[in-house]
Amino acid sequence: MSWVTKTLSSTLGRKLIMGLTGLFLILFLTGHVSGNLLLFNDDDGQAFNIYAKFMTTNPAVKILSYLTYISIIGHVVWSIWLTRQNKAARPVGYAESKASTNSTWSSRNMGILGTIILIFLVVHLQGFWYEMHWGNVPTVTYEGEEYKDLFSIVTFAFQNELLVAGYVIAMGFLGFHLSHGFASAFQTLGLSHKKYSPAIETVGKIYCVVVPALFASMPLYIYFTS
Amino acid sequence: MKLTLKVWRQKNNADQGKFVSYPVEGISKDMSFLEMMDVLNEQLTEKGEDPVHFDHDCREGICGMCSMYIDGKPHGPQQTTTCQLHMRSFNDGETITIEPWRAKAFPVVKDLVVDRSSFDRIIQAGGYVSVNTGGVPDANEIPIPKKIADEAFDAATCIGCGACVAACKNASAMLFTSAKISQLSMLPQGQVERKERAEKMIAQMDAEGFGACTNTGACAAECPKGISLTNIARMNREYFSAVVSSENV
Numbered sequence: 096m097s098w099v100t101k102t103l104s105s106t107l108g109r110k111l112i113m114g115l116t117g118l119f120l121i122l123f124l125t126g127h128v129s130g131n132l133l134l135f136n137d138d139d140g141q142a143f144n145i146y147a148k149f150m151t152t153n154p155a156v157k158i159l160s161y162l163t164y165i166s167i168i169g170h171v172v173w174s175i176w177l178t179r180q181n182k183a184a185r186p187v188g189y190a191e192s193k194a195s196t197n198s199t200w201s202s203r204n205m206g207i208l209g210t211i212i213l214i215f216l217v218v219h220l221q222g223f224w225y226e227m228h229w230g231n232v233p234t235v236t237y238e239g240e241e242y243k244d245l246f247s248i249v250t251f252a253f254q255n256e257l258l259v260a261g262y263v264i265a266m267g268f269l270g271f272h273l274s275h276g277f278a279s280a281f282q283t284l285g286l287s288h289k290k291y292s293p294a295i296e297t298v299g300k301i302y303c304v305v306v307p308a309l310f311a312s313m314p315l316y317i318y319f320t321s
Numbered sequence: 322m323k324l325t326l327k328v329w330r331q332k333n334n335a336d337q338g339k340f341v342s343y344p345v346e347g348i349s350k351d352m353s354f355l356e357m358m359d360v361l362n363e364q365l366t367e368k369g370e371d372p373v374h375f376d377h378d379c380r381e382g383i384c385g386m387c388s389m390y391i392d393g394k395p396h397g398p399q400q401t402t403t404c405q406l407h408m409r410s411f412n413d414g415e416t417i418t419i420e421p422w423r424a425k426a427f428p429v430v431k432d433l434v435v436d437r438s439s440f441d442r443i444i445q446a447g448g449y450v451s452v453n454t455g456g457v458p459d460a461n462e463i464p465i466p467k468k469i470a471d472e473a474f475d476a477a478t479c480i481g482c483g484a485c486v487a488a489c490k491n492a493s494a495m496l497f498t499s500a501k502i503s504q505l506s507m508l509p510q511g512q513v514e515r516k517e518r519a520e521k522m523i524a525q526m527d528a529e530g531f532g533a534c535t536n537t538g539a540c541a542a543e544c545p546k547g548i549s550l551t552n553i554a555r556m557n558r559e560y561f562s563a564v565v566s567s568e569n570v
Contacts, residue, residue, distance in 0.1 A: 102564045106493075106533045107523055107557055177533045181491035184425050184532030190329075190340065191418045193393035194490065197542035202535060203490050279536040285561060287554030 109177050114283035116170040117276050121302070123163045128309050135316060140246025141237055147245040151227060171213060178206050201275040208272040215265035222252055253317040262314045266307040273303035322348040322408060325416040326361060328373050334428050340418075350409040354397060355380060355387060357408055374432040380404040382545065385480030388487070389433050390420040395484035395543050402482060402545045422483050424492035426529040439529040440481050440497060446525035447518035448501045450510045463509050476503035478546045485540035485548070491532025496540035498526045499556035500548045506559050516563035523560050 102108040130150065133143040150156050194203055201208065223245070226232055232243040253259055277299030281287070286295075324345050331338030345361050352360070355377050362372035378386035382405040391397035397406045411417060419433060427435040465473075477500070485496035502519055505511030511518070534553060541550045 098564060098570055105523060105560075106495075106527050106531075107560050110533055110557075111561065181493075181532035181535075184492035184530055185423050185490075186425055187423050189390060189393065189420055189423055191393040191420070194539065196394065197488060197539040198490075198537035202537035205535060275536070282536050282550065282554050283534070283557060285554045285556075285558030287551050 106177075106180070109173055109180075110283045112169055112173045113177065114280040116166040116173070117280045118284075119162065119166045120170060121273070121277065121280075123159075123166070124306055126159075128306050131313060132309070134246075134249065134313050140244065140250070141235075143246045143249075144235060144242045144244055145237065147227060148242050167216070171209075174206060174209055199275060201271040202279070205272060205275060208268050211268045212265065212272055215261070215268070218261070219265075222258075223248065250317050250321050253314040254321070256318065259314040259318045263311045266311040269310070270303045270307035273307070274300065277302055322350060322411070322413045324348055324357075324411065324414070327416055327418045328361075328432070329420045330373070330432055331421075331429050333431055338429065342416075348408055350407070352408045353380070353404055354389075354391070354406040354408065355404050374430075374434045376434050377404060383480060385482035388422050388435065388437075388483060390422060390487055392418055395422070395487040396482075396545055400543065400545060400547070402480075405545075422487040424483075424486050424531070426492065426494070426531050427483060427486065435483075437481070437483050439531075440483065440494070442529065443494065443498055443522050443525045444481075444501060447514060447521040448505070449514075450505060451514065452510070465508060469507050473504050473507040476500045476507070476548065476552055479504075479544075479548050480546060482545065484543050484545060486531065488539040488543035489532065489534075490537060490539065491535060493534050493540070494526050494529070494531040495534040495553050495556065496544065496548055496550075498522055499552035502556045502559055503552045506555070515559070516567040517569070519556070519559040519563040520567060520569060523556075 096104070103112060130146055131143075133146050134140075136142045150160075226248055227243060227245050230248075232245060233247055234241050235244045236242070253262075278292075278296045281292070281295050286292075326343045326345060327340050328343060329338060330341045343361055343365070345357065345364065348357050348360060355375075358373065358375060365372045376386050376388050378384045380387075382402045385402070387396075387403040389396065389403045391403065391406070396403045398410050399406050421427075421429050421433045422435045422437075424435075426439040427437055430436050479497060479500035481497060483497070486492050486494050489495075502522055505518065506515055536550070536553075538550055541548060
């Protein structure tokens with residue numbers, strides 16, 4: 096094995112992959128939520144549709160989107176690898192354990208939370224991302240240019256109260272995942288400092304509430320307004 | 322005090338093991354947990370039964386030999402070693418569950434005794450400084466700032482008891498290994514082998530079959546010596562900078 100593969104397959108290397116992909120996905124979420132705020136525009140989705148076209152055709156965005164796919168797959172594959180290692184490290188469990196006295200529930204259940212988010216992601220990608228790329232999306236014309244009307248797909252989908260409820264609940268799980276993952280990623284990268292770590296933790300606590308709440312507000316807004 | 326002890330009994334590593342409940346009487350609140358175990362063992366010996374095997378040595382909280390997972394926590398309800406845990410932390414009539422440390426890298430030897438030599442092998446892999454023999458060096462020959470000395474000493478207070486591994490949901494040895502890497506990496510004497518140490522100790526930690534770190538913080542919360550999580554971040558920095566800059570291909 097070369098030193099690179101040896102490092103990346105060591106316990107710390109595997110954690111490094113988790114931290115880096117996790118942080119990149121946090122950046123992605125930030126961009127995703129900011130762009131999607133256009134759904135709140137009172138313009139029958141014009142700004143949102145123009146934005147959706149930009150996001151699927153711009154070459155720079157293409158590179159970012161491939162990085163996002165790699166990060167999602169990497170984050171999932173490495174987490175399975177780590178979970179298997181972690182389970183093997185304790186073949187016989189405790190009869191009695193008071194883990195809640197020394198750690199948070201989210202920190203102990205990142206795998207479960209991640210699995211739920213992954214299931215949500217499959218449904219989410221199938222409903223919008225796949226439709227936008229390869230599905231039958233009606234088109235609209237703004238100032239002589241033709242655009243795919245993703246807005247109509249979104250507004251139609253969120254008439255279904257089950258889907259809306261599913262999205263809101265999934266965002267709750269995302270919030271718990273981020274409540275531990277945000278600061279944990281920095282610790283894994285070795286970025287722990289008396290000055291900056293408290294700030295990172297505070298930002299993480301705000302981020303894990305605000306971003307999922309904004310995401311959850313979108314299906315709710317569409318459901319109750321249209 | 323009257324207590325019921327639900328103790329893990331296991332003849333040897335190959336044995337499946339099971340819980341056995343023992344009633345004990347005449348326990349004083351001022352007894353240490355180990356003294357309470359001594360009372361139980363005297364009762365068992367008088368009855369001609371095999372006493373419960375458990376690790377202990379200094380009984381002063383400095384050797385790291387005592388272990389036991391008591392009522393769902395390593396070293397019991399207080400953040401201290403089992404020898405420094407007193408029966409006043411328990412109530413009369415209570416049932417106390419006592420298990421061995423659970424980790425693949427800490428195989429059960431008998432009852433509550435586990436083999437923690439995996440820690441020794443991590444130390445052997447690089448947890449030392451090489452010093453040439455010769456005359457005694459002057460105490461102030463190498464100046465070390467007080468702050469650095471204190472921080473290195475904080476890491477060095479790790480007694481290697483393994484409570485971090487026992488508390489961790491992944492049976493990870495990161496807190497132990499990071500304390501041992503930190504205490505030397507901060508001091509001038511530790512610079513020569515600094516990179517090699519990080520690489521070798523972590524390779525050994527992995528080879529022993531410990532789990533990874535999820536940063537739950539359970540280890541630091543249960544550590545009888547209060548070793549902090551910043552050591553794990555430091556170990557990560559040490560390791561990543563070692564692998565990219567060392568000449569070990």
